[in-house]
Amino acid sequence: MLGKCFGVISCISILYSFFVGTASNISEAIISSASKSVSLVISLMGSMALWNGILNVLKDCGVIKKLSNLLKPILKLVFPSSFKNDIATEEITACISANLLGISNAATPLALSAIKKMNERNPDKSSATADMIMLAVLGCSCFNFLPTTILAIRNAFSAEITYQLIVPIWICSGMCMILGILLCRILGKLYGKN
Amino acid sequence: MEKIKVFSSFVLPCIIFLIGVIFLFGKKDYFSSFIKGARDGISSSLSLLPTMCALTVSISIFSASGISDFLVKILDPVCDFLKIPAAIFPFVLTKPLSGGASMATYENLLENYGADSFIALCASVIMASSDTVFYVLSVYFSESKIKKTRYALPCALFVFLFCVILSSILCNLFF
Numbered sequence: 001m002l003g004k005c006f007g008v009i010s011c012i013s014i015l016y017s018f019f020v021g022t023a024s025n026i027s028e029a030i031i032s033s034a035s036k037s038v039s040l041v042i043s044l045m046g047s048m049a050l051w052n053g054i055l056n057v058l059k060d061c062g063v064i065k066k067l068s069n070l071l072k073p074i075l076k077l078v079f080p081s082s083f084k085n086d087i088a089t090e091e092i093t094a095c096i097s098a099n100l101l102g103i104s105n106a107a108t109p110l111a112l113s114a115i116k117k118m119n120e121r122n123p124d125k126s127s128a129t130a131d132m133i134m135l136a137v138l139g140c141s142c143f144n145f146l147p148t149t150i151l152a153i154r155n156a157f158s159a160e161i162t163y164q165l166i167v168p169i170w171i172c173s174g175m176c177m178i179l180g181i182l183l184c185r186i187l188g189k190l191y192g193k194n
Numbered sequence: 195m196e197k198i199k200v201f202s203s204f205v206l207p208c209i210i211f212l213i214g215v216i217f218l219f220g221k222k223d224y225f226s227s228f229i230k231g232a233r234d235g236i237s238s239s240l241s242l243l244p245t246m247c248a249l250t251v252s253i254s255i256f257s258a259s260g261i262s263d264f265l266v267k268i269l270d271p272v273c274d275f276l277k278i279p280a281a282i283f284p285f286v287l288t289k290p291l292s293g294g295a296s297m298a299t300y301e302n303l304l305e306n307y308g309a310d311s312f313i314a315l316c317a318s319v320i321m322a323s324s325d326t327v328f329y330v331l332s333v334y335f336s337e338s339k340i341k342k343t344r345y346a347l348p349c350a351l352f353v354f355l356f357c358v359i360l361s362s363i364l365c366n367l368f369f
Contacts, residue, residue: 002245002248002249002292002294002295005249005252005288005291005292005295006248006249006252009252009253009255009256009295010251010252010255010256012261013255013256013258013259013261014255014259016259016260016261016264017258017259017260017261020259020260022258022259022260025258025259025260026255026258026259028258029251029254029255029257029258030251030254030255032254033250033251033253033254033255034247034250034251036250036254036301037243037246037247037250037251037298038243038247040246040250040301041239041240041242041243041246044239045235045236045239045240048235048236048238048239049232049233049235049236049239050232050235051235052231052232052234052235052238053227053228053229053230053231053232053235054209054210054213054228054231055231056227056228056230056231056232056234057213057216057217057224057227057228057231058213059227059231060222060224060227061216061220061222061224104325105238108333108334111334112333112334112337112338115334115335115337115338115340116337116338119338119340124342125338125339125340126339126340126341126342127340127341127342127344128335128340128342128343128344128346132334132335132340132346133343133344133345133346133349135334136330136331136334136335136343136346136350137346137349137350137353139325139330139334140324140325140326140327140330140331140350140353140354141323141324141325141350141353141354141357142325144322144323146209147322149322150318150321150322153300153301153304154304154309154314154318157301157304157305157309157314158309159304159309159310159314160309160310161309161310161315161369163202163203163205163206164199164202164203164368164369165202165315165318165319165322166202166205166206167198167199167201167202167368168319168361168364168365168367168368169318169319169322169323171364172319172320172322172323172357172360172361172364173322173323173324173357175356175360176323176324176353176354176356176357176360179353179356180349180350180353183349183352183353184345184349187345187348187349188345190345191344191345
Protein backbone atom coordinates (compact mmCIF):
# COMPACT_ATOMS: atom_id res chain seq x y z
CA MET A 1 0.00 0.00 0.00
CA LEU A 2 2.64 2.51 1.05
CA GLY A 3 4.94 1.26 -1.69
CA LYS A 4 2.26 2.05 -4.25
CA CYS A 5 1.72 5.44 -2.61
CA PHE A 6 5.45 6.16 -2.94
CA GLY A 7 5.49 4.88 -6.52
CA VAL A 8 2.51 6.87 -7.76
CA ILE A 9 3.51 10.16 -6.11
CA SER A 10 7.20 9.99 -7.03
CA CYS A 11 6.88 8.71 -10.61
CA ILE A 12 4.17 11.17 -11.62
CA SER A 13 6.05 14.06 -10.03
CA ILE A 14 9.34 13.14 -11.70
CA LEU A 15 7.71 12.69 -15.12
CA TYR A 16 6.02 16.07 -14.67
CA SER A 17 9.34 17.68 -13.75
CA PHE A 18 10.96 16.36 -16.98
CA PHE A 19 8.30 18.18 -18.95
CA VAL A 20 8.42 21.51 -17.14
CA GLY A 21 12.16 21.45 -16.41
CA THR A 22 12.25 21.34 -12.63
CA ALA A 23 14.51 18.26 -12.41
CA SER A 24 17.28 20.20 -10.64
CA ASN A 25 14.87 21.14 -7.83
CA ILE A 26 14.04 17.47 -7.43
CA SER A 27 17.67 16.48 -7.08
CA GLU A 28 18.06 19.01 -4.29
CA ALA A 29 14.86 17.82 -2.63
CA ILE A 30 16.00 14.19 -2.67
CA ILE A 31 19.34 15.05 -1.09
CA SER A 32 17.94 17.23 1.68
CA SER A 33 14.67 15.47 2.56
CA ALA A 34 15.95 12.09 3.75
CA SER A 35 17.98 13.61 6.56
CA LYS A 36 15.10 15.94 7.42
CA SER A 37 12.93 13.00 8.42
CA VAL A 38 15.59 11.86 10.91
CA SER A 39 15.88 15.25 12.60
CA LEU A 40 12.10 15.48 12.82
CA VAL A 41 11.68 12.07 14.43
CA ILE A 42 14.42 12.90 16.92
CA SER A 43 12.76 16.20 17.83
CA LEU A 44 9.45 14.36 18.29
CA MET A 45 10.95 11.66 20.47
CA GLY A 46 11.02 13.72 23.66
CA SER A 47 7.37 14.62 23.62
CA MET A 48 6.32 11.13 22.48
CA ALA A 49 8.21 9.71 25.49
CA LEU A 50 6.68 12.24 27.91
CA TRP A 51 3.06 11.81 26.83
CA ASN A 52 3.23 8.08 26.38
CA GLY A 53 4.63 7.87 29.89
CA ILE A 54 1.85 10.07 31.26
CA LEU A 55 -0.83 8.07 29.47
CA ASN A 56 0.64 4.86 30.86
CA VAL A 57 0.45 6.30 34.39
CA LEU A 58 -3.20 7.23 33.80
CA LYS A 59 -3.89 3.74 32.48
CA ASP A 60 -2.18 2.00 35.43
CA CYS A 61 -3.92 4.05 38.10
CA GLY A 62 -7.35 3.21 36.73
CA VAL A 63 -8.36 6.48 35.06
CA ILE A 64 -9.52 4.56 31.97
CA LYS A 65 -11.69 2.33 34.19
CA LYS A 66 -13.23 5.41 35.86
CA LEU A 67 -13.75 7.11 32.50
CA SER A 68 -15.42 3.94 31.21
CA ASN A 69 -17.84 3.96 34.12
CA LEU A 70 -18.67 7.61 33.48
CA LEU A 71 -19.22 6.97 29.79
CA LYS A 72 -21.39 3.89 30.14
CA PRO A 73 -24.76 5.69 30.40
CA ILE A 74 -23.93 7.80 27.33
CA LEU A 75 -22.66 4.86 25.31
CA LYS A 76 -25.89 2.99 26.05
CA LEU A 77 -27.57 5.51 23.78
CA VAL A 78 -24.88 5.33 21.11
CA PHE A 79 -24.66 1.52 20.93
CA PRO A 80 -28.27 0.53 21.71
CA SER A 81 -28.37 -3.07 20.50
CA SER A 82 -25.00 -4.09 21.99
CA PHE A 83 -25.92 -2.74 25.41
CA LYS A 84 -29.42 -4.22 25.27
CA ASN A 85 -28.06 -7.70 24.65
CA ASP A 86 -24.88 -7.08 26.67
CA ILE A 87 -22.47 -7.92 23.85
CA ALA A 88 -18.89 -6.66 24.18
CA THR A 89 -19.93 -3.71 26.36
CA GLU A 90 -16.65 -3.79 28.33
CA GLU A 91 -14.60 -3.68 25.14
CA ILE A 92 -16.69 -0.89 23.63
CA THR A 93 -16.41 1.39 26.66
CA ALA A 94 -12.69 0.71 27.10
CA CYS A 95 -12.10 1.30 23.39
CA ILE A 96 -13.93 4.64 23.35
CA SER A 97 -12.17 5.74 26.55
CA ALA A 98 -8.78 4.91 25.04
CA ASN A 99 -9.73 6.77 21.87
CA LEU A 100 -10.78 9.83 23.90
CA LEU A 101 -7.39 9.91 25.60
CA GLY A 102 -5.67 9.47 22.25
CA ILE A 103 -4.13 6.08 23.00
CA SER A 104 -4.96 4.62 19.61
CA ASN A 105 -2.56 1.68 19.92
CA ALA A 106 -4.59 0.59 22.95
CA ALA A 107 -7.92 1.34 21.26
CA THR A 108 -7.35 -0.74 18.12
CA PRO A 109 -7.02 -4.20 19.74
CA LEU A 110 -10.05 -3.41 21.94
CA ALA A 111 -12.10 -2.45 18.90
CA LEU A 112 -11.05 -5.61 17.08
CA SER A 113 -12.16 -7.86 19.92
CA ALA A 114 -15.40 -5.88 20.31
CA ILE A 115 -16.21 -6.36 16.62
CA LYS A 116 -15.31 -10.04 16.85
CA LYS A 117 -17.73 -10.53 19.75
CA MET A 118 -20.47 -8.58 17.99
CA ASN A 119 -20.00 -10.71 14.91
CA GLU A 120 -20.57 -13.92 16.87
CA ARG A 121 -24.20 -12.91 17.35
CA ASN A 122 -24.53 -11.40 13.90
CA PRO A 123 -27.06 -13.22 11.65
CA ASP A 124 -25.15 -12.29 8.49
CA LYS A 125 -21.48 -12.71 9.36
CA SER A 126 -20.11 -10.98 6.29
CA SER A 127 -22.13 -7.80 6.77
CA ALA A 128 -21.42 -5.10 9.36
CA THR A 129 -24.07 -4.27 11.96
CA ALA A 130 -25.04 -0.72 12.90
CA ASP A 131 -23.05 -0.88 16.14
CA MET A 132 -19.91 -2.12 14.39
CA ILE A 133 -20.12 0.76 11.92
CA MET A 134 -20.63 3.18 14.79
CA LEU A 135 -17.49 1.87 16.49
CA ALA A 136 -15.49 2.15 13.27
CA VAL A 137 -16.69 5.69 12.51
CA LEU A 138 -15.85 6.75 16.06
CA GLY A 139 -12.43 5.18 15.59
CA CYS A 140 -11.91 7.47 12.57
CA SER A 141 -13.17 10.67 14.19
CA CYS A 142 -12.92 10.79 17.92
CA PHE A 143 -12.67 13.70 20.34
CA ASN A 144 -8.98 14.44 20.82
CA PHE A 145 -8.31 15.43 24.41
CA LEU A 146 -4.52 15.60 24.16
CA PRO A 147 -3.28 16.57 20.67
CA THR A 148 0.31 16.40 21.89
CA THR A 149 1.90 14.92 18.76
CA ILE A 150 0.63 17.78 16.62
CA LEU A 151 1.83 20.35 19.17
CA ALA A 152 5.26 18.70 19.23
CA ILE A 153 5.55 18.72 15.43
CA ARG A 154 4.53 22.38 15.35
CA ASN A 155 7.12 23.13 17.99
CA ALA A 156 9.78 21.34 15.91
CA PHE A 157 8.94 23.77 13.08
CA SER A 158 9.34 26.68 15.55
CA ALA A 159 5.66 27.66 15.59
CA GLU A 160 4.49 30.40 17.93
CA ILE A 161 0.94 29.09 18.16
CA THR A 162 1.09 25.74 19.95
CA TYR A 163 -1.04 25.16 23.06
CA GLN A 164 -3.51 27.82 21.85
CA LEU A 165 -4.66 25.24 19.31
CA ILE A 166 -6.02 22.94 22.01
CA VAL A 167 -9.47 24.56 22.19
CA PRO A 168 -10.05 24.74 18.40
CA ILE A 169 -9.00 21.08 18.18
CA TRP A 170 -11.41 20.18 20.98
CA ILE A 171 -14.25 21.95 19.19
CA CYS A 172 -13.42 20.47 15.79
CA SER A 173 -12.86 16.88 16.95
CA GLY A 174 -15.87 17.06 19.28
CA MET A 175 -18.19 18.29 16.56
CA CYS A 176 -16.86 15.67 14.13
CA MET A 177 -17.57 13.00 16.72
CA ILE A 178 -21.13 14.24 17.26
CA LEU A 179 -21.72 14.44 13.53
CA GLY A 180 -20.33 10.91 13.12
CA ILE A 181 -22.75 9.56 15.73
CA LEU A 182 -25.75 11.36 14.25
CA LEU A 183 -24.89 10.41 10.68
CA CYS A 184 -24.42 6.75 11.64
CA ARG A 185 -27.82 6.76 13.29
CA ILE A 186 -29.58 8.40 10.34
CA LEU A 187 -27.89 6.19 7.73
CA GLY A 188 -28.54 3.15 9.90
CA LYS A 189 -32.26 3.93 9.82
CA LEU A 190 -32.15 4.48 6.05
CA TYR A 191 -30.31 1.22 5.42
CA GLY A 192 -32.87 -0.73 7.45
CA LYS A 193 -32.55 -2.65 10.66
CA ASN A 194 -29.69 -5.00 11.36
CA MET B 195 -11.27 34.67 22.64
CA GLU B 196 -8.79 35.94 25.23
CA LYS B 197 -10.45 33.84 27.92
CA ILE B 198 -10.21 30.76 25.74
CA LYS B 199 -6.51 31.41 25.17
CA VAL B 200 -5.95 31.72 28.93
CA PHE B 201 -7.91 28.50 29.46
CA SER B 202 -5.80 26.73 26.81
CA SER B 203 -2.66 27.61 28.68
CA PHE B 204 -3.95 25.80 31.78
CA VAL B 205 -4.62 22.41 30.15
CA LEU B 206 -1.12 20.97 29.97
CA PRO B 207 0.07 22.27 33.38
CA CYS B 208 -3.04 20.80 35.02
CA ILE B 209 -2.28 17.36 33.57
CA ILE B 210 1.31 17.46 34.79
CA PHE B 211 0.03 18.61 38.20
CA LEU B 212 -2.31 15.62 38.30
CA ILE B 213 0.55 13.27 37.40
CA GLY B 214 2.67 14.85 40.16
CA VAL B 215 -0.13 14.24 42.67
CA ILE B 216 -0.38 10.62 41.51
CA PHE B 217 3.38 10.18 41.95
CA LEU B 218 3.21 11.70 45.46
CA PHE B 219 0.15 9.97 46.86
CA GLY B 220 -0.32 6.89 44.66
CA LYS B 221 -0.25 3.52 46.39
CA LYS B 222 1.97 1.91 43.78
CA ASP B 223 5.23 3.03 42.20
CA TYR B 224 3.69 4.94 39.33
CA PHE B 225 6.99 6.42 38.23
CA SER B 226 8.01 3.01 36.89
CA SER B 227 4.83 2.87 34.81
CA PHE B 228 5.74 6.32 33.48
CA ILE B 229 9.17 5.01 32.50
CA LYS B 230 7.65 1.99 30.81
CA GLY B 231 5.26 4.16 28.79
CA ALA B 232 8.02 6.61 27.90
CA ARG B 233 10.21 3.76 26.66
CA ASP B 234 7.35 2.56 24.45
CA GLY B 235 6.95 6.11 23.16
CA ILE B 236 10.60 6.30 22.14
CA SER B 237 10.57 2.93 20.43
CA SER B 238 7.34 3.70 18.58
CA SER B 239 8.68 7.03 17.32
CA LEU B 240 11.85 5.23 16.21
CA SER B 241 9.79 2.60 14.42
CA LEU B 242 8.13 5.44 12.48
CA LEU B 243 11.46 6.51 11.02
CA PRO B 244 11.93 4.07 8.10
CA THR B 245 8.43 4.77 6.73
CA MET B 246 8.77 8.49 7.33
CA CYS B 247 12.12 8.58 5.54
CA ALA B 248 10.69 7.07 2.35
CA LEU B 249 7.53 9.15 2.38
CA THR B 250 9.26 12.43 3.20
CA VAL B 251 11.46 11.94 0.14
CA SER B 252 8.43 11.14 -2.01
CA ILE B 253 6.42 14.12 -0.79
CA SER B 254 9.30 16.54 -1.17
CA ILE B 255 9.74 15.34 -4.78
CA PHE B 256 6.02 15.96 -5.25
CA SER B 257 6.37 19.46 -3.88
CA ALA B 258 9.64 20.34 -5.67
CA SER B 259 8.46 19.17 -9.09
CA GLY B 260 5.82 21.90 -9.13
CA ILE B 261 3.03 19.42 -9.74
CA SER B 262 1.52 20.21 -6.36
CA ASP B 263 1.26 23.91 -7.30
CA PHE B 264 -0.29 22.86 -10.59
CA LEU B 265 -2.93 20.72 -8.82
CA VAL B 266 -3.60 23.47 -6.32
CA LYS B 267 -4.24 25.90 -9.17
CA ILE B 268 -6.73 23.51 -10.79
CA LEU B 269 -8.53 22.86 -7.53
CA ASP B 270 -8.63 26.48 -6.49
CA PRO B 271 -12.27 27.14 -7.59
CA VAL B 272 -13.56 24.07 -5.74
CA CYS B 273 -11.69 24.98 -2.58
CA ASP B 274 -12.78 28.57 -2.89
CA PHE B 275 -16.36 27.35 -2.95
CA LEU B 276 -15.81 25.29 0.19
CA LYS B 277 -13.89 28.19 1.81
CA ILE B 278 -10.77 26.11 2.44
CA PRO B 279 -7.25 27.09 1.34
CA ALA B 280 -6.36 25.17 -1.83
CA ALA B 281 -2.79 24.60 -0.67
CA ILE B 282 -3.87 22.06 1.94
CA PHE B 283 -5.27 19.84 -0.81
CA PRO B 284 -2.32 17.41 -1.14
CA PHE B 285 -2.51 16.93 2.62
CA VAL B 286 -6.29 16.45 2.62
CA LEU B 287 -5.96 13.83 -0.13
CA THR B 288 -3.38 11.74 1.73
CA LYS B 289 -4.91 12.05 5.19
CA PRO B 290 -7.61 9.34 4.85
CA LEU B 291 -5.23 7.01 2.98
CA SER B 292 -2.09 6.73 5.03
CA GLY B 293 -0.84 8.01 8.37
CA GLY B 294 2.76 8.18 7.20
CA ALA B 295 2.04 9.96 3.92
CA SER B 296 -0.23 12.51 5.59
CA MET B 297 2.45 13.16 8.21
CA ALA B 298 4.93 13.84 5.42
CA THR B 299 2.56 16.17 3.52
CA TYR B 300 1.68 17.91 6.80
CA GLU B 301 5.33 18.61 7.54
CA ASN B 302 5.81 19.77 3.98
CA LEU B 303 3.06 22.38 4.51
CA LEU B 304 4.58 23.56 7.79
CA GLU B 305 7.93 23.95 6.11
CA ASN B 306 6.78 25.65 2.91
CA TYR B 307 4.17 28.02 4.31
CA GLY B 308 5.46 28.55 7.85
CA ALA B 309 4.04 26.85 10.93
CA ASP B 310 1.90 29.84 11.93
CA SER B 311 0.34 30.42 8.51
CA PHE B 312 -3.40 29.97 8.09
CA ILE B 313 -2.80 26.90 5.90
CA ALA B 314 -0.60 25.24 8.50
CA LEU B 315 -3.07 26.01 11.29
CA CYS B 316 -5.93 24.44 9.34
CA ALA B 317 -3.83 21.40 8.58
CA SER B 318 -2.89 21.08 12.26
CA VAL B 319 -6.53 21.08 13.35
CA ILE B 320 -7.41 18.51 10.67
CA MET B 321 -4.42 16.36 11.58
CA ALA B 322 -5.49 16.30 15.23
CA SER B 323 -9.23 15.85 14.67
CA SER B 324 -9.35 12.99 12.19
CA ASP B 325 -7.80 9.59 11.67
CA THR B 326 -6.69 7.53 8.68
CA VAL B 327 -10.20 6.54 7.51
CA PHE B 328 -9.34 3.78 5.01
CA TYR B 329 -6.73 2.25 7.28
CA VAL B 330 -8.98 2.21 10.36
CA LEU B 331 -11.94 0.72 8.47
CA SER B 332 -9.87 -1.98 6.80
CA VAL B 333 -8.17 -3.00 10.06
CA TYR B 334 -11.41 -3.01 12.06
CA PHE B 335 -13.43 -5.06 9.61
CA SER B 336 -10.88 -7.38 7.99
CA GLU B 337 -10.06 -9.11 11.29
CA SER B 338 -13.63 -10.48 11.50
CA LYS B 339 -13.80 -11.05 7.72
CA ILE B 340 -16.66 -8.57 7.26
CA LYS B 341 -16.95 -7.74 3.57
CA LYS B 342 -20.10 -5.65 3.40
CA THR B 343 -19.27 -2.52 5.38
CA ARG B 344 -22.49 -0.82 4.19
CA TYR B 345 -22.52 2.91 5.01
CA ALA B 346 -19.30 2.90 7.09
CA LEU B 347 -17.03 4.41 4.42
CA PRO B 348 -19.36 7.16 3.09
CA CYS B 349 -20.20 8.13 6.66
CA ALA B 350 -16.55 8.33 7.76
CA LEU B 351 -15.54 10.25 4.63
CA PHE B 352 -18.38 12.73 5.02
CA VAL B 353 -17.31 13.40 8.61
CA PHE B 354 -13.77 13.95 7.33
CA LEU B 355 -14.98 16.48 4.74
CA PHE B 356 -16.92 18.27 7.48
CA CYS B 357 -13.74 18.28 9.57
CA VAL B 358 -11.78 19.95 6.74
CA ILE B 359 -14.38 22.69 6.27
CA LEU B 360 -14.87 23.22 10.00
CA SER B 361 -11.13 23.53 10.59
CA SER B 362 -10.81 26.53 8.31
CA ILE B 363 -13.89 28.16 9.88
CA LEU B 364 -12.44 27.66 13.36
CA CYS B 365 -8.98 28.94 12.38
CA ASN B 366 -10.60 32.05 10.91
CA LEU B 367 -12.49 32.52 14.14
CA PHE B 368 -9.61 31.98 16.55
CA PHE B 369 -6.54 33.43 14.82
